[in-house]
Amino acid sequence: MxxxxxxxxxxxxxxxxxxxxxxxxxxxxxxxxxxxxxxxxxxxxxxxxxxxxxxxxxxxxxxxxxxxxxxxxxxxxxxxxxxTVQETRFFRDPDAFAFVEQFVQQKAAESGDDGALEFWSVGCSSGEEAYSLAMVAERHLTAQGKRYAVTGTDISTIVLRKARAGRYQPRALDWVTDEYRQLGFKDLQPGSPVQVSDTLRQRCCFSQVNILNLANCPLQSQHVIYCQNVLIYFRRWRRREILNVLAERLAPGGILVIGLGEMVDWQHPLLEQVHSSRVSAFVRKQSNSTGETTRR
Ligand SMILES: C[S@@+](CC[C@H](N)C(=O)[O-])C[C@H]1O[C@@H](n2cnc3c(N)ncnc32)[C@H](O)[C@@H]1O
Structure with a gap:
């Protein structure tokens, strides 16, 4: 039958x-x-x-x-x-973004120019997460004359196309503060689709990367790696393997932010866990001149 x-x-x-x-x-x-x-x-x-x-x-x-x-x-x-599950939104995890914001403010206050601050949104879906990172960076770094770049990666070419277009339904702004609305979007008209500003789009690039094949992904020395709501669908051994690679892609002092509870028992010798009940994050230890890693 x-x-x-x-x-x-x-x-x-x-x-x-x-x-x-x-x-x-x-x-x-x-x-x-x-x-x-x-x-x-x-x-x-x-x-x-x-x-x-x-x-x-x-x-x-x-x-x-x-x-x-x-x-x-x-x-x-x-x-x-x-x-694949592609649900996402701007500033989806406010506590995690507050943590990133604090980190970016510290970087903005540092003297000297160490080049652009690099951000990576892993499993970026249609781009809201990457643009949220860009808004934080734009707000704090540009005013201090510092540069930044954001890379969003995903397995789906279709969501990446949406991310590159940077055009969203008006309700996408429900979670965006007035300050970030003004900073991140252009020609805001009530009830009309919204368009990410040209400045942010110039700072963000989107590329297809399967996180099972990170060995082939050239991104290195990232200051912020943001990977939320992707690993949750994977087996624990695979989450561990992926996080081990991401840890190596951080710049010294850089941060890895994952979803709360997405990997509770993982540690890495290069990283120090941030003690917080609100965010799940790790900081890459600084390396000294002999190349050894040190706790600061
Ligand atoms: C639920 S969305 C999360 C989006 C965003 N990170 C957030 O937290 O709002 C999960 C994304 O992971 C992507 N994804 C799933 N498997 C992947 C893989 N193997 N490599 C890269 N991206 C993957 C999906 O295409 C989807 O866009």
Missing amino acids: NHQLRTGLSTVPEMDDTQFVRWQGLLEERTGMCLAPQRRSFLQTSLGLRMREVGCDSYQEYYDRIVNGASGAIEWSTLVDRL
């Missing part, structure tokens, strides 16, 4: 255990995302709707098309966008 699930206007075929395990495995192998059995109907609906769009009747046929076909890589980039 051919079971079907009716969702809104569409009907999608029911997914059996074998297909669920196969697709779950592919998703985890390629993105790190570990899909719980309770999310089978999400997988079934997302795949089923896409299969209808591309004229494919069975999960196995679609799977073969993704892994074997010449156009599989292109189709995968559409699918990955449908299967």
Whole structure:
């Protein structure tokens, strides 16, 4: 019997255990995302709707098309966008942004010019997190004649396109203070889509990086690495591996900010944990002239 699930206007075929395990495995192998059995109907609906769009009747046929076909890589980039959770917003975690702001203020107050301060939003989705970092940097560094650059990376090319455009629905500003609205956006009109300012867009670049392949990512010596709500979907051993690489990509004195509770029992010899119940953050120890790391 051919079971079907009716969702809104569409009907999608029911997914059996074998297909669920196969697709779950592919998703985890390629993105790190570990899909719980309770999310089978999400997988079934997302795949089923896409299969209808591309004229494919069975999960196995679609799977073969993704892994074997010449156009599989292109189709995968559409699918990955449908299967990953992309929820985000400006200044999503106010405590974490307050912590970053404090760090940036300290840097702004330091004398001398050590070059641009580098920020990295890992798993940046449609860019709100990266632009929030840029607003903090713009506010405190530019006034002191200091430079900064923000890189947002994500696995999905579709969200990256939205991030580069920097155009959002008006309700995206609900969490943005008046000061940052004025600083970060241009031509604000009530009820109209909002556009990130040219200055911030010039400071931010967006690039496709799969965090399972950080070895191929050239970003180094970052002053702020901000990685929230990405690792939460991964197995613990994988979170640990990724954080170990991110730790090495920090500049001495730089900070790594993750989501509260996203990795509770992780330590790294290069890092010192920030003791706070409100943020989960680490500071890279300074290195002395012999290259040894020291606690300050
Ligand atoms: C829930 S959003 C988080 C966005 C933002 N960091 C925040 O906290 O608001 C998770 C993002 O991680 C991305 N992602 C998932 N797996 C990834 C991977 N293997 N490499 C890079 N990005 C990934 C998704 O595409 C999605 O945009």
